[in-house]
Every structure is written in C-alpha cells, then in structure tokens.
Amino acid sequence: MTYHPHGKHLIAGERVGSDRTFSSEPAHGEAHAFSVGSPEMVDRACEAAEAAFDAFAATTREARAEFLDTIAAELEARVDDITATAMSETGLPEPRIRSVELPRTANQMRLFARHIRDGAYLDRRHDAAMPDREPMPRPDLRMIERPIGPVAVFGASNFPLAFSTAGGDTAAALAAGCPVVVKGHGAHPGTGELAAEAIAAAVEKCGMPSGTFSLIQGGDRSVGQRLVQHPLIKAVGFTGSLKGGRALFDLCAQRPEPIPFFGELGSVNPMFLLEQAAAVRGADIGKAWAGSLTMGAGQFCTNPGIAVVLDGAGADAVRDAAKAALEEMGPQTMLTNGIASAYKGGAAAMADQAGVTAIVTTEPAERAATPFLFETDAQTWLGNEALGEEVFGPLGLIVRCRDTTEMEMVARTLKGQLTVTLHMDDGDADAARRLLPIVERKAGRILANGFPTGVEVADAMVHGGPYPAATNFGHTSVGTLAIRRFLRPVCFQNMPESVLPDDLTT
Known part of the structure; x- marks a missing residue:
C-alpha cells in the first residue's frame, strides 16, 4: 500500500486533528492512527452544513449533477490507493473492491446525476387558478419537492x-x-478518508460551499448521539445492526424536533422452494444457495439465510447438495474481529436451540468465517422467534414443512425482510399465487428463481422493507427513489413566478 493516511477529520474542507487517536485494525498490513472525533467536532460540522445549506440547496440541478459526476471521477482517480487500503482494512479481495464496489459507488453517483437532470424526481404539480369557479374561486397551486436540510450519514461495516x-x-x-x-x-x-478526500476535491473543483460535506472519524457513542440529536440535522441515513440502529432511531424520535431515521437494520432473506422446483432442481438450488450463502463470507445484508422447503426427496436434495458444497468451502476473512466474534456466537446459539439439527459444523479461527448449516421443522420454527434472527455470516437454516399450508404459516410469521425469494417451476404457479400476497407484505424485493445477493443500482430497485429490515417501509436506500428521502413537498399558493424556485418555472 502506497497511501499513508493523514488520520485527520475533514470538516468543511479542512483537515482537523485531535489530541486522542485510535488505531485501525487491518486484516493484514500496517495499522494507522486516526484522530478521535468529539461532540464538539460534530457541532462544528453541523454548523458548517447549515451555513452551506441555503447556497447548496439553491444550486441548479445541472450544477449538482456535475458535482456528482466529479465525485465519481475523483473516486476513480484514486482507485489504486482505495483498493489497496480497503483490502488491507477489511480483508476483502481485490476484485470485490476494484471491479465491483468502487465502480458501483461511482456509477451510483452518475445514476443520481442523470436522474436529477431529468427533474421528474421533483414531482412537480400545478393546479391552475380558477377565479370564476363557484361557489368559491380556486387559487393557483404549485407543488415541488424541496431539500430538507443537513443530513447525517453513518458508514456501514460491510x-x-x-x-x-x-x-x-x-x-x-x-x-x-x-x-x-x-x-x-x-x-x-x-x-473513508480517501473517499472524503475525493468528495472534498469535487467540492473545490465545482465551487460548492465548503460545508457541503464533512467526515468525522472514531469517538465513543457520544459522537453518534450528538450527531443524530443535533438540532441542525434534519434526517439520518444508517446501515448497521438492529441494536445500534434502534438506539439511534429512538434518539431521533426523542428529540424536541423528531426527525426521520432511515435505517437498514438486518434481514434473513428467506427463500421458499416450492414443490416442483425442489423436486426437479433441488440439488442445483442447494448448490447455488451454498455459493450465495458464503459469498463475501456471508457479510451481505441480502444474504439468504433461510430455506423453507416441503418435506420429502426435494428437501433432501437441497440439504445434501448444500452440505456437500459448504463442506468444500475454506475459511474467509471477516471484516472485523467483532463481526467474527459475533458470528461464532450466533452459530453456537443456533446449535443450542431445541429441535435444530446441525448438518454442517466447523471451527472458525480468529477473524475467519467457515460455514454452518442447520435444519429444523416448521413447528419448531413457529414456536421459536430466535430462529428468525439474523446471524451475520455464512450460516444457513433449512425449515422443512409438511405441506403448503404450513409453508404459508411460516411466511406469515416472518418479520420484515429486505428480500424474499420464490423458487418455482411452471407447476408451482398456484402455490406461488397463494404465497405472493403474503410475502409482498414482508419484503421490499421479491425474487423468482434467483438469489438476492447483489443489489442492482437502478431506478426500479427497492432496498428496504418493513421493520426491522428498515425503519421506514416507504423508502429505499438503493435506486433513484432513495433521493426522495431527503426532500419534502412544498406548495406555493398564488406565488408570482418571479419569486418561485427556478425548478418550478423551468
């Protein structure tokens, strides 16, 4: 790695250090020292964001689109340093960073740039005045979505x-x-520092206000608490654990001015293998499931952790193929020591559940993950909510059902999910039609004959769902609909065009 971090926060274009530092814990390579954030730094960053808001919110869509395009280019210009640094810190392989995640991040910026250039996201509406209407005239009404104010964002581990x-x-x-x-x-x-430097370079090149972006690193819980409770912050974006996200969500609700908390908090992403599909393709599905389950050491929010299948030969084929494939999987480095420890604890807890049979058991070492596979029946599942809790890593659970009625009962007991998958053949259409209205209420994305790992960054994508998958079921954190989380509708009544926002008159 040629890049050596400066270890400072970036607040409104300035590198800011602190008296205390923390050390990174890389999967391999050299550890580095980084400044520890503080509530006082949060105040400084939030005040700078508020000072920047009027000017940044007033920029044209074209200017903001050019800004997003420039951020994408600045990220790509740092590809070598970002790849080497991310590989060292996380243990993720080079193709995941260089060929997948960095291009996705840059292309997401460009997708949003194209979307705001179009202007449809503003949802502009106009009811022209009807002065002669009886019994009362109608005023001129114009509606548009407007930015809400400074936003706090929490980086994700995975x-x-x-x-x-x-x-x-x-x-x-x-x-x-x-x-x-x-x-x-x-x-x-x-x-994170490298990504922040890319954004800061784009801020300068595009002439955006200096407070448009800030990054604060490290610090104890008081830093995150101060950020979500700062009176100048108007919304929060979060991806992480249910426990941590729920604590921040509650803090947002307890503010004198409650604000929206857009949190993605976890999901087990169940798959329902219908009768014909399991009978004809059970082995193929089981093998492919093992590959999806272990992708990236199972550290995806869309990791398909549950397979619900009708008891019989099809279920046996799924189990046996998954078992054979998982037993061939070697250890994979997990993102952090804490994640690795939590994974081992989750696997041990699953093994101790009454009515659960271990199919594949392994001995993960230190920061490495190795796969686990368990099996239970629907009645055990229905009587034990703990079986539906996420274990972050390559752990799978097969739930065997006696009939389609029991399968539907399992579906009805699901908590909110990011995804639900139906594996089906032509002969399963009737069963799928019965299941679909049930799982539609449970997830933000429903797949047929696929695996949910891999979230396409596109206009129609929904990455969210009912609680606890997300804290706001009406929105998504991926896709262009994500922009609307940070807008609110404003109606202008009888307002002269000369003073209306430019987006309402052009």
Missing part, C-alpha cells in the same frame, strides 16, 4: 465504499441538495 462515506445515502442527500455530515465506520477509516 461495504467500505458503496454504503459508507461516499455511498448511497451520501449520494442521495447531495443529489437532493442537502449537505452531509458523515460518521465514518471504524472498520475502514483509511478507506
């Missing part, structure tokens, strides 16, 4: 680029016209 400093929440807020204050994730501070 995506050092696409869901972190320059990730989807940051891109969406900037596209909407909202300055951003990022709380960097301690799992990859060097990567």
Whole structure:
C-alpha cells in the first residue's frame, strides 16, 4: 500500500486533528492512527452544513449533477490507493473492491446525476387558478419537492465504499441538495478518508460551499448521539445492526424536533422452494444457495439465510447438495474481529436451540468465517422467534414443512425482510399465487428463481422493507427513489413566478 493516511477529520474542507487517536485494525498490513472525533467536532460540522445549506440547496440541478459526476471521477482517480487500503482494512479481495464496489459507488453517483437532470424526481404539480369557479374561486397551486436540510450519514461495516462515506445515502442527500455530515465506520477509516478526500476535491473543483460535506472519524457513542440529536440535522441515513440502529432511531424520535431515521437494520432473506422446483432442481438450488450463502463470507445484508422447503426427496436434495458444497468451502476473512466474534456466537446459539439439527459444523479461527448449516421443522420454527434472527455470516437454516399450508404459516410469521425469494417451476404457479400476497407484505424485493445477493443500482430497485429490515417501509436506500428521502413537498399558493424556485418555472 502506497497511501499513508493523514488520520485527520475533514470538516468543511479542512483537515482537523485531535489530541486522542485510535488505531485501525487491518486484516493484514500496517495499522494507522486516526484522530478521535468529539461532540464538539460534530457541532462544528453541523454548523458548517447549515451555513452551506441555503447556497447548496439553491444550486441548479445541472450544477449538482456535475458535482456528482466529479465525485465519481475523483473516486476513480484514486482507485489504486482505495483498493489497496480497503483490502488491507477489511480483508476483502481485490476484485470485490476494484471491479465491483468502487465502480458501483461511482456509477451510483452518475445514476443520481442523470436522474436529477431529468427533474421528474421533483414531482412537480400545478393546479391552475380558477377565479370564476363557484361557489368559491380556486387559487393557483404549485407543488415541488424541496431539500430538507443537513443530513447525517453513518458508514456501514460491510461495504467500505458503496454504503459508507461516499455511498448511497451520501449520494442521495447531495443529489437532493442537502449537505452531509458523515460518521465514518471504524472498520475502514483509511478507506473513508480517501473517499472524503475525493468528495472534498469535487467540492473545490465545482465551487460548492465548503460545508457541503464533512467526515468525522472514531469517538465513543457520544459522537453518534450528538450527531443524530443535533438540532441542525434534519434526517439520518444508517446501515448497521438492529441494536445500534434502534438506539439511534429512538434518539431521533426523542428529540424536541423528531426527525426521520432511515435505517437498514438486518434481514434473513428467506427463500421458499416450492414443490416442483425442489423436486426437479433441488440439488442445483442447494448448490447455488451454498455459493450465495458464503459469498463475501456471508457479510451481505441480502444474504439468504433461510430455506423453507416441503418435506420429502426435494428437501433432501437441497440439504445434501448444500452440505456437500459448504463442506468444500475454506475459511474467509471477516471484516472485523467483532463481526467474527459475533458470528461464532450466533452459530453456537443456533446449535443450542431445541429441535435444530446441525448438518454442517466447523471451527472458525480468529477473524475467519467457515460455514454452518442447520435444519429444523416448521413447528419448531413457529414456536421459536430466535430462529428468525439474523446471524451475520455464512450460516444457513433449512425449515422443512409438511405441506403448503404450513409453508404459508411460516411466511406469515416472518418479520420484515429486505428480500424474499420464490423458487418455482411452471407447476408451482398456484402455490406461488397463494404465497405472493403474503410475502409482498414482508419484503421490499421479491425474487423468482434467483438469489438476492447483489443489489442492482437502478431506478426500479427497492432496498428496504418493513421493520426491522428498515425503519421506514416507504423508502429505499438503493435506486433513484432513495433521493426522495431527503426532500419534502412544498406548495406555493398564488406565488408570482418571479419569486418561485427556478425548478418550478423551468
């Protein structure tokens, strides 16, 4: 790695150090020292964001689009340093960073740039005045979506680029016209620093206000608490654990002025293998499931952790193929020591559940993950909510059902999910039609004959769902609809065109 982090925060274009430092914990390579954030630094960043808001919100869509395009170019210009740093900090392989996550992060910026240039996201509406209407005249009414104010973003552990400093929440807020204050994730501070430098370079090149973006690294819980409770912050974007996200969500609700908390908090992403599909393709599905389950050491929010299947030969084929494939999988480095420890604890807890049979058991070492596979029946599942809790890593659970009625009962007991998958053949159409209205209420994305790992960055994508998958079921953290999280509708009544926002008159 040729890049040596400066280890400072970036607040309104300035590198800011502190008296205390923390050390990164790389999977391999040299550790580096980074300044520890403080509530006082949060105040400074939020005040700078508020000072920048009026000017940044007033920029034209074209100017903001050019800004997003420039951020993408600045990220790509740092590809070698970002790749080496992210690999060292997270243990992720080079293709995941260089060929997948960095291009996705840059292309997300460009997608949002194209989207705001079009202007449809503003949802502009106009009811012309009807002065002669009886019994009362109608005023002229014009509606448009307007930016809400400074936004706080929390970086995610499992995506050092696409869901972190320059990730989807940051891109969406900037596209909407909202300055951003990022709380960097301690799992990859060097990567976050590089992404922040790319955004800062774009701020300067495009002449945006200096307070448009800030990054604060490290610090204890008081830093995150101060950020979500700062009176100048008007919304929060978060991807992380249910426990941590729920604590921040509650703090947002307890403010004198409650604000929206857009949190993605976890999902087990169940798959339903219908009768014909399991009978004809059970072995193929089981093998492919093992590949999806272990992709990236299972550290994806869309990791398909549950397979629900009708008891019989099809279920046996799924189990046996998955078992054979998983037993061939070697250890994979996990993102942090803490994630690795939590994974081992989750696997041990699953093994101790009554009515659960271990199919594949392994002995993960230190920061490495090795796969686990368990099996249970529907009645055990229905009587034990703990079986539906996420274990972050390559752990799978097969739930065997006696009939389609029992399968539907399992579906009805699901908590909110990011995804649900139906594996089906032509002969399964009737069963799929019965299941679909049930799972539609449970997830933001429903797949047929595929695997949910891999979230396409596109207009129609929904990455969210009912609680606890997300804290706001009406929105998504991926796709262009994500921008609308940071906008609010404003109606202008009988307002002269000369003083209306430019987007309402052009």
